[in-house]
Amino acid sequence: MPSSLGKREGGVFGTLAALAAISMLTAPVRAADLPRVASINLCTDQLLITLADPGQILGLSPYARDPARSWASAEATRYPILSGEAEDVLELKPDLVVAGRFTKRATRELLKAQGLKVVEFDAARSIEDTKTQIKRMGDVLGHPDRALAQIARIDAAVTRARETVARKPLRILAVSRRGWVSGGDSLTSSLLATIGIANAAQDLGYKLGGFASLETILTARPDFLLVSEDSDFAEDQGRAFVLHPALEQLYPPSKRLVLSERLTVCGGPMLADALDRLVTEFMRVEH
Known part of the structure; x- marks a missing residue:
């Protein structure tokens, strides 16, 4: 009996030691x-x-x-x-x-x-670049779990956006101050391509982006313009370009999708919000 009891006690202590070792490996890092x-x-x-x-x-x-x-x-x-x-x-x-x-x-x-x-x-130029950078920052900071959670948010937002816009092929041109258009090798273009939308800037030959004339934009005839704000006030000449009467005639509010620049200037967790905003905008123009 004593030897049997000793074996059982040894087994219990061995199990406890193993559990303690696992706990040390999985415990959160101290501040x-x-x-x-x-x-x-x-x-x-x-x-x-x-x-x-x-x-x-x-x-x-x-x-x-x-x-x-x-x-x-x-x-x-x-x-x-x-x-x-x-x-x-x-x-x-x-x-x-x-x-x-x-x-x-x-x-x-x-x-x-x-x-x-x-x-x-x-600089992140695609959603995949963004997810790689989020993971890297999470590792650097000692919070890989938080990084994975943010990546999952982006993936979920991609799925929601694809379900909304996958009904028909669309061409969108992202236009900002003074006629700057985001090119095919840009983060904005990656956002659009990921959910099944073509960036009309690719047809114009822009890789990263560039300034397009009013005539060039009108000739491209995208289905929608993607703009950073919906204000009808031109505080300067840069903003006045986007509000030019020729553009407003072909692209009234019902043909403009509004996506704040602060959601696309960087690659990061904000891309989930950017994609959800695009969904909201598509729902607005369809009604």
């Missing part, structure tokens, strides 16, 4: 072990705000609170705003700095020269 981060780029700001613990964020880029550009502008008010130069970042002594690949090179190189770890992100 003290998570990196403290500064961002010097608008797009990394928004990834950081979405995925990090508040205590991890030491500072954000100068444009983080700009409601016209930043999807997370309201949340950004909770954090210090940096100048975009190296000096105030160095004073913070972050564990790492997140930046865009096109953020001022001299600043990035100076931070690296001072021994800081700088993690650089390319």
Whole structure:
């Protein structure tokens, strides 16, 4: 009996030890072990705000609170705003700095020269690029689970949008100030293509984008224009282009889809909102 009892006790203790080991592997990372981060780029700001613990964020880029550009502008008010130069970042002594690949090179190189770890992100030009960057930021911050949840949000939004627009082939031209059109190799074009819509800019030969004349846009005859705002007030010449009478005649509100620029200027979790907004706009113009 004693030996049998000893074996049972040994088995119990062995099981408990195994469970304890598994618990240690799956337990959340302690706050003290998570990196403290500064961002010097608008797009990394928004990834950081979405995925990090508040205590991890030491500072954000100068444009983080700009409601016209930043999807997370309201949340950004909770954090210090940096100048975009190296000096105030160095004073913070972050564990790492997140930046865009096109953020001022001299600043990035100076931070690296001072021994800081700088993690650089390319400009996202597709939904797949965006999901890759979300996952990478989640890994960098120690929150891969949050990254996967945001990727799942985007995938779900893609499914909803496809169900709405898959009824017939459409050609859309994204037009903004002074006649700028988003090209075929742009994030906006990827959004459209993913849900089955053709970007009319491809027919015009634009790769990343460019300025199109009024005549060029009218000749292209897309089914809809995609614009960033629905205001009928032209505060300057740049805005006046989109409100030109010739465009308004062929493309009244019922032929214009409105998608705020802050939902497409960066690749990130906001793409789920961008896709849902497109669904709302399609439902509006169909009624």
